[in-house]
Amino acid sequence: MTEQTQAVENSSRFGGTSVSQIFLGIFGHFIVKRFLFFIFVVWLASTVIFIIPRLSGQDPVKEKLLLEAQRGGAMQTGLDAMAKKYQKRFGLDQPMWVQYTNFLKDLARLDLGVSIAFFPRTVNEIVFESLMWTLGLMGTVTVIAFILGTLAGAVLGWPRRPGWVQYVFMPLLTLAAIPQYLLAMILIFIFAFKLGWLPLFGGYSVATLPELSFSFVIDVLRHAVLPAFAILFSVVGFWAIGMRGMMINTQGEDYMIQADAKGLKGSRIFMRYAVRNALLPQVTGLALVLGTIVTGQVLVERVFSYPGIGDILFQAIRLSDFFVIRGIVIVIILGIAGATFLLDVLYPLLDPRIKVRS
């Protein structure tokens, strides 16, 4: 955060009128700095993604065609001509730097290319269709887990909590040590297979058509319950452990002793003095674990055959559809970098000390 205080300082110091000073003022501002960093991350990540296939010296299009030829058997002849045609179609016959600038141009327009396995369909179509499922599930679960976990951790780190709390929550915290997809398997076995309360897999029943009706919504929700809980259980533990540590750290602080000495009510000290101060590092934590939440969910979706990003990724890997895999990786990195940028921008609003210090 020191960078940010410095940035705020700079912008106030360069508050003059000359063009160069305004220029400095704008680029010294931490939001602009953060945005430039966001662009830098996306650029570097996409460059890495561009380089990796070139390093291995393999041609994904030709590989795919060879695979198809082996399966089909009939179209062995003219394979090279076909590969050439495809290479032209995907621009793979041009010099490296042309390919690179084309790749960046396409990326800037958010055009992720065309799928090899489902040929006429674009990667954008495929990815965004499944992204709705993933975001719907993950967004809700992350918010619920953050609130529940933070509350549980706050109570656990509070010295005047009732004694039974520890015995209820502590076993829950150990769930954080269990990978989400294993929890998913246990939940499927108990609630879908043994008890039969909830569906075994999928995002909606096979027999129904996706439409905006009451019964379909209920169907979708029923399918979302188990994946949601699989993610929820393990993520709640993560938040609770972090929050508990922060709450314990606030105990020795001067403002806590002062609040106590003033004779404030316990609930007020708890919410306004302890929780409020312990909450801030949790927000930073959110930025750090976003990546693990996303990849965790990708695997949970695989276990449930949930029609989100994870399932599409698995299908694409199975069919060795390189462009879809690349598109998914880019979308996820964009999402994580964007969310981190937003959190960075919002952080000074939550923590007034960052501005006061300048």
Place this chain on the structure above:
Amino acid sequence: MTESVTTPDSSAPMESGGWSQFNEERVRPIKRYALRNPSLIWGLALMSFLLLFVGIGHLVWDTEQFRPLSTPTRLAPTLSHEMMKSGEPTGEVRAFPFGTDTAGRDLLAVAILGTPLTLRIGLIAGFVSIAFGTLAAFVAAYYRGWIDAAIRSVVDVGLAMPGLLILILIRINIGRELTVDEMGFALGLVGWVFPARTIRSQVLVMREAAYVELSRLSGTSGMGIIFKEMLPNLIPYITASLVGSVAGAILASIGLEAIGLGNFSTPTLGMTIFFNIQFSSITLGMWWWWLPPLVAIVIVFLGLFLISSGLDEWSNPRLRKRV
């Protein structure tokens, strides 16, 4: 822990005082510490239990049966299974305490072989990532300047890219199955950024400490300060992050394998999970297929989690007074 310091006059405790003095000076402080730090002890106990299972298993069981078609298929756990050959009982009775799967693997052999393989991936990846991370952290935090800026931006970008996805891309482009060691190494190369970041911040605090300042004034070189003054003081912290890295790498390796990018000829825990998902063992009701790898993974993670929180207490004395 002052009790554990040997006094100068008893330079050879084993000879002068025998077992009782050794017990007094070495074992008792460990015991006392163990009582105060139960999570470390429970974690170590869980891991030793797993290693014991693996060790005894290797001694008493025929582990070659992990290969497909070496046993009858879809057998529930049984201690006396009469072997059949073309519909006729052969009279031979064999035990399959963990049952067999759809492809005819003995699941006990799979469990015995798979657990250490998965741990091996984790350990290789953990050591590689901690080695790289520590090196980068020390170089960045000690020398500062442009080298720090460069390392920091690489780390920041690395944190924004989930390692699992990068590994998927690499694996797809290599186009062949990775061996266990290669996968561990690849995971380590992707996973060094997080330890690099946390260790760097520790070094930043430490380089302002008085003893480092003193060492610098008395003319110790930069590398000398790093290796003689700073590194020994950070060992507890680095050990704690090593455990975290191992757990993270195991998680990522199982993820990679579960999504179908593992090595199909090695029976790691992740591959067993993959076959479970692929052949939907849960809907087939073959609980004996998915339960052992699941229990093994849970024990590994719980053990590593307890060890790391125990080490946390060791490395961060502020935590000792409370809780």
